Amino acid sequence: MLTNGGCPKTMLSIRDALEALEGKWKLLILFALSAGPKRFKQISKEVHGITDKTLSKELKSLEANRLVKRDVYDTFPPTVEYSITEHGKSLEMVMEALHYWGLSHRREIIGKN
Template identity: 65%
Template structure:
């Protein structure tokens, strides 16, 4: 029994780590947007409807800190900044697909559409 409790505790820690990396309304939507290719800040702001510039900036920094996206500054006038999903970020593709699929079924169940 004790071994099972330890395994459960370790599993919960892993789940907690995962949730902290993608928690909130916006992080998974930003990652989903970046799945189609690199984007500039304004492109992300346009695609992720409802997010404020301040929140987008904060979320991008947190995604970078968790190595899920990369920020690249190009030497141009004015400087161009692009965000891309990393290999580590792409490891969430199956999770994103499952959430999309579940979300469609959930909407149909709750709303009937």
């Protein structure tokens, strides 16, 4: 638990994390890739509602932040697969915590179901 109030170093590291994961799609893409490597269309089908343009942009950003790796295979036509990196896998506990918080939040907002 962070207990140092508004420590500038803590605020900076949280800002860096939020910038790397900003938007509503990046964690969902990482979650989809956590089951194993996938091609672009597979990710698109699993992440409901994302456009191809947005998926392409988000994958490039995740790759730039070393959270996702893009592998191109020498086939015709070229085969491209995306996978989560070890650095990306370090977010598994964060994604699990967000999952449980989201369940709790949904119950709080919608009612006690």
